[in-house]
Amino acid sequence: MLNAVYQLVRPRQFEVTFSELGLNEDAILVRPTFLSICNADQRYYQGKRSEDILRQKLPMALIHEGIGTVLHDPSGTYAAGEKVVMIPNVPSEHSDVIAENYLRSSLFRGSSMDGFMQEYVSTRADRIVRIPDTIGNDHVAAFTEMVSVCYHCLSRFDRTAHAKRETLGVWGDGNMGYFTALLLRTLYPDATLLIFGVDMEKLGNFSFADGVYNVSRIPKDLLVDHGFECVGGNAAGQVINQIIDHIQPEGTIAILGVSEDPVPIFTRMVLEKGLRILGTSRSGRTDFEGLVRLYAENPEVVSYLEKMVGAVVPVRDVKDAVTAFEMDIRKGMGKTIMEWY
Amino acid sequence: MGKVYGVVLAGGIGSRMGNAEKPKQFLEIGSRPVMIHTLEKFVIHPGFEEILVLSPKAWVSYTRDILKKYLPSASNLVVLEGGATRNETIMNAIRYIEAQGALDEETIIVTHDSVRPFVTHRILEENIRYAIQYGACDTVIPASDTIVQALDNESISDIPDRKYMYQGQTPQSFHAKKLKETYEGLTEQERSILTDACKIMVLKGEHVHLVQGEVSNIKITYPYDITVAQALLGLETEG
Numbered sequence: 001m002l003n004a005v006y007q008l009v010r011p012r013q014f015e016v017t018f019s020e021l022g023l024n025e026d027a028i029l030v031r032p033t034f035l036s037i038c039n040a041d042q043r044y045y046q047g048k049r050s051e052d053i054l055r056q057k058l059p060m061a062l063i064h065e066g067i068g069t070v071l072h073d074p075s076g077t078y079a080a081g082e083k084v085v086m087i088p089n090v091p092s093e094h095s096d097v098i099a100e101n102y103l104r105s106s107l108f109r110g111s112s113m114d115g116f117m118q119e120y121v122s123t124r125a126d127r128i129v130r131i132p133d134t135i136g137n138d139h140v141a142a143f144t145e146m147v148s149v150c151y152h153c154l155s156r157f158d159r160t161a162h163a164k165r166e167t168l169g170v171w172g173d174g175n176m177g178y179f180t181a182l183l184l185r186t187l188y189p190d191a192t193l194l195i196f197g198v199d200m201e202k203l204g205n206f207s208f209a210d211g212v213y214n215v216s217r218i219p220k221d222l223l224v225d226h227g228f229e230c231v232g233g234n235a236a237g238q239v240i241n242q243i244i245d246h247i248q249p250e251g252t253i254a255i256l257g258v259s260e261d262p263v264p265i266f267t268r269m270v271l272e273k274g275l276r277i278l279g280t281s282r283s284g285r286t287d288f289e290g291l292v293r294l295y296a297e298n299p300e301v302v303s304y305l306e307k308m309v310g311a312v313v314p315v316r317d318v319k320d321a322v323t324a325f326e327m328d329i330r331k332g333m334g335k336t337i338m339e340w341y
Numbered sequence: 342m343g344k345v346y347g348v349v350l351a352g353g354i355g356s357r358m359g360n361a362e363k364p365k366q367f368l369e370i371g372s373r374p375v376m377i378h379t380l381e382k383f384v385i386h387p388g389f390e391e392i393l394v395l396s397p398k399a400w401v402s403y404t405r406d407i408l409k410k411y412l413p414s415a416s417n418l419v420v421l422e423g424g425a426t427r428n429e430t431i432m433n434a435i436r437y438i439e440a441q442g443a444l445d446e447e448t449i450i451v452t453h454d455s456v457r458p459f460v461t462h463r464i465l466e467e468n469i470r471y472a473i474q475y476g477a478c479d480t481v482i483p484a485s486d487t488i489v490q491a492l493d494n495e496s497i498s499d500i501p502d503r504k505y506m507y508q509g510q511t512p513q514s515f516h517a518k519k520l521k522e523t524y525e526g527l528t529e530q531e532r533s534i535l536t537d538a539c540k541i542m543v544l545k546g547e548h549v550h551l552v553q554g555e556v557s558n559i560k561i562t563y564p565y566d567i568t569v570a571q572a573l574l575g576l577e578t579e580g
């Protein structure tokens with residue numbers, strides 16, 4: 001079978017190419033239905049990665065967040081027609097110590113291999129997770145991967161941070177901040193949850209939080225037990241240093257924001273306060289499974305996430321894909337979803 | 342909803358394929374014959390009750406053999422003998438459905454050239470949807486070249502406005518019973534000018550809806566097309 005793969009060949013230009021897939025092989029074939037655009041995709045699309053990286057990675061199909069329908073499973077694990085979320089991390093080995101998303105040998109869709117912008121995605125059984133019917137919103141399900149990254153961070157935080165979790169602070173008023181804060185609200189319902197950002201309108205979306213603060217007007221004596229950095233980019237350093245200022249001794253700073261360049265951190269205070277800095281990136285199968293369970297058990301989480309669904313763009317050809325990416329650039333907050341035909 | 346049948350037309354005897362020994366549907370792209378690539382798109386689509394493969398009489402056994410080899414687990418493939426013309430071949434498929442007792446007002450056929458292996462899931466999906474909704478549909482792409490009409494084959498009689506011109510591809514999809522009845526209602530003279538199945542409906546003033554095709558949905562007709570197909574697959578081509 002000749003599978004259409006929609007690759008980014010250079011910034012802002014997609015072209016269709018084909019790969020050969022066979023029905024006799026072991027692979028499961030999934031038909032993508034709803035795909036969600038991430039900032040990492042935008043960095044490729046807009047040519048914001050370095051020239052070397054672009055030269056090395058393109059042409060490549062983008063998108064690592066998406067759901068689909070199983071069409072063909074020779075192993076019989078999945079029935080044709082089952083709705084699944086696709087896991088972009090593709091490990092090639094197992095370690096008892098290092099999680100699959102930190103193994104340097106793992107591949108990742110839309111980064112080191114073709115992403116989900118394909119007619120069919122050929123995958124292994126352990127790279128898809130069933131979506132129960134109780135999660136009725138396909139648009140929300142489409143960005144499960146991004147929320148699973150926050151879920152992964154919180155799982156690691158839960159295992160490693162000290163037990164006092166009375167006041168938790170999230171720095172960042174964007175999507176990552178919203179997802180992290182929402183999961184914290186669900187997993188630590190009794191904690192005081194504070195959000196720190198720059199845009200009061202965006203901060204207004206965090207209706208489930210106990211308090212929101214503009215980062216330039218944080219009371220000096222305000223202290224959190226643990227802090228979550230969800231900003232990244234050029235501001236990451238300022239944010240981490242602000243968390244250092246407002247965190248209790250022995251607290252954990254979890255970093256979720258991606259920076260392109262090295263970030264100066266005031267390590268003297270990290271040492272003086274005995275802080276832990278927890279880096280987290282991407283997610284693995286257990287995180288997807290845990291999150292899907294959390295969605296099923298907490299329908300209000302899905303309901304809050306519905307607010308984050310931005311434009312839903314039908315994509316029938318490369319022209320539509322360009323439209324979706326351009327609309328995504330202009331969005332304020334939320335996720336742009338491609339309804340994949 | 343009625344049953345939907347794939348009708349894959351493998352009628353070509355390969356006369357235009359240079360010195361190739363086999364009809365073009367049996368030539369290989371990548372690791373499989375062109376026809377297998379095409380049929381896999383139908384087999385994997387959950388909408389089809391059966392996929393009827395219409396082959397020239399001399400190639401029926403060969404077709405069965407390669408289906409057994411490449412698609413051993415596909416249980417809904419049926420190889421039938423084609424007719425003298427494209428439309429007679431389609432009628433053979435409809436007669437088969439009728440003989441199964443499955444032909445009713447809602448039965449849909451999605452007819453497709455076996456030599457168009459780049460057909461996409463979306464194109465198949467929209468053919469089924471629009472055939473159900475409108476009774477008939479044709480897959481097309483906007484004409485990229487200006488179309489020149491020469492009724493005497495020597496001088497231009499008209500140059501139609503390109504924005505209304507399209508290039509026909511396949512699939513072409515129909516309510517099977519309606520297509521058969523309309524075809525049977527044509528005179529011999531009307532039948533003699535038919536170039537494809539949609540024209541049966543157009544001649545009788547029936548609505549035929551347009552489905553957006555793809556430039557890549559090429560027909561493997563000439564040796565050059567194999568080169569293009571290999572290039573679309575990112576494979577090295579000979580020569």
